[in-house]
Amino acid sequence: MKKTLIADFFTTVSFSQYVDSIKSITYRLNSLKKWKEIKIIENKLLHYLWLHESKIISFYNWRSALFHSLKMIWIKAGDEIIVSWYTCVTVSNTVIQSGWKIVYCDIEKKSLGLSADDLINKITNKTKVIIIQHTFWKPSNISKIIKIAQEKNILIIEDCAHSLWSEIKWKRLWSFWDFSIFSTWRDKVISSVTGWFLVINNSNYFKSKKKVENKLSLPSINLILKNHNYNIFWYEAYKLYDFLKIWRIEIFLLRKLWLITEILTKSEKKCKYKDFNYKLPNSLAYLAINQFKQLWKTIKHNIKLASYYNEWIKNKKISILFKTKTSEINNYFRYPILLKNSKETVLFYKYMRKNNILVWKSWSWINIAPLWTNLNNAKYKKWNCKISENISERILFLPNHKNIKKREVEYIIEKINNY
Numbered sequence: 001m002k003k004t005l006i007a008d009f010f011t012t013v014s015f016s017q018y019v020d021s022i023k024s025i026t027y028r029l030n031s032l033k034k035w036k037e038i039k040i041i042e043n044k045l046l047h048y049l050w051l052h053e054s055k056i057i058s059f060y061n062w063r064s065a066l067f068h069s070l071k072m073i074w075i076k077a078g079d080e081i082i083v084s085w086y087t088c089v090t091v092s093n094t095v096i097q098s099g100w101k102i103v104y105c106d107i108e109k110k111s112l113g114l115s116a117d118d119l120i121n122k123i124t125n126k127t128k129v130i131i132i133q134h135t136f137w138k139p140s141n142i143s144k145i146i147k148i149a150q151e152k153n154i155l156i157i158e159d160c161a162h163s164l165w166s167e168i169k170w171k172r173l174w175s176f177w178d179f180s181i182f183s184t185w186r187d188k189v190i191s192s193v194t195g196w197f198l199v200i201n202n203s204n205y206f207k208s209k210k211k212v213e214n215k216l217s218l219p220s221i222n223l224i225l226k227n228h229n230y231n232i233f234w235y236e237a238y239k240l241y242d243f244l245k246i247w248r249i250e251i252f253l254l255r256k257l258w259l260i261t262e263i264l265t266k267s268e269k270k271c272k273y274k275d276f277n278y279k280l281p282n283s284l285a286y287l288a289i290n291q292f293k294q295l296w297k298t299i300k301h302n303i304k305l306a307s308y309y310n311e312w313i314k315n316k317k318i319s320i321l322f323k324t325k326t327s328e329i330n331n332y333f334r335y336p337i338l339l340k341n342s343k344e345t346v347l348f349y350k351y352m353r354k355n356n357i358l359v360w361k362s363w364s365w366i367n368i369a370p371l372w373t374n375l376n377n378a379k380y381k382k383w384n385c386k387i388s389e390n391i392s393e394r395i396l397f398l399p400n401h402k403n404i405k406k407r408e409v410e411y412i413i414e415k416i417n418n419y
Helices: 015-024 036-048 062-072 089-097 116-122 142-152 208-215 221-239 246-256 282-293 295-312 342-354 386-394 406-417
Strands: 055-059 080-084 101-105 127-133 155-160 179-183 196-200 335-338 395-398
Touching: 015 221, 015 282, 036 055, 036 196, 036 282, 055 062, 055 208, 062 089, 062 155, 062 179, 062 196, 062 208, 080 089, 089 101, 101 116, 116 142, 127 142, 142 155, 221 246, 221 282, 282 295, 295 335, 295 406, 342 386, 342 395, 342 406, 386 395
Parallel strands: 080 101, 080 127, 127 155, 155 179
Antiparallel strands: 055 196, 179 196, 335 395
């Protein structure tokens, strides 16, 4: 029986996470909601980022972190916020629900971040905020964007969901401007199943920290347990993935019986999600602390696998999207490649699947991921951002996470070069 190599779903599951979640729902059960670990992980993150003067707030999810950062900023009707045209529906939904007018900006191919040239064209006298998204760990052209924002007196929110450990010009991402948001979500660099952190770097908004925290409430015990169920049952599903397809039955039942949390709700895919007031439970912060201890080991593994891809992929039909610059340090938690066109992307995906390799496609064939997003509700206008649309039709992602071994990468490279 040949093992299936997966770029999605199981990127952060591990035996240590499995054990930590079992601990959390057994002898640590009385610590589900207490706050000891919350303060520990917040202090660790600020120390790691050299941001000792900044303020940090922990949230259950991204929507809450972005929603409350936007609510701190006083706006008038029609005020605009500029976001990347290649992003997740979570961003679009939260901006729309917070009362802002969303304006999409095209990206640059070399970083998948905001295009400074298109940004200038999209700014009006109503533009109050720009969200700089460091997509798949690659730093955006942040120096140019910040210069533009300073000249126009526009606030910046750094979206660093993908970029823990990444640096540019010896400065860690998410430490540059007014607000930054970081993730320990289940498919990010490290995982506490869910968890988001808003860092306030602009002292004008420091007083808002307590006001926001007073508005937040803890998720129900039932919801917290569902997150631990994810670590436990998803790890088992990963181990059983190729055994009589048992994983399919297990995952179907887990979802049907609502025993685990979903990444995105149906209402969010329709840009109608409105529940933004959950703070991070203590037992999930406990998971984040233990994963944080393994951060360097995780990053080192990702870099090692990426270096094999960089060196040994020789097929000219495949373009390696990112190459590290000497002024950057990257975490390589995703490994994006480009095909020649949309048709070739589909053919390559099917070819790899036949060879027991499931490449990641959640951000493929659509500008606002995932594929089933309601684009009309997201205020999306087709053909306005040609680079974003071109990239989304051609991009796929190779397995590059802690559950992939060197010999498996060698097999993947062999199949790619034979394509």
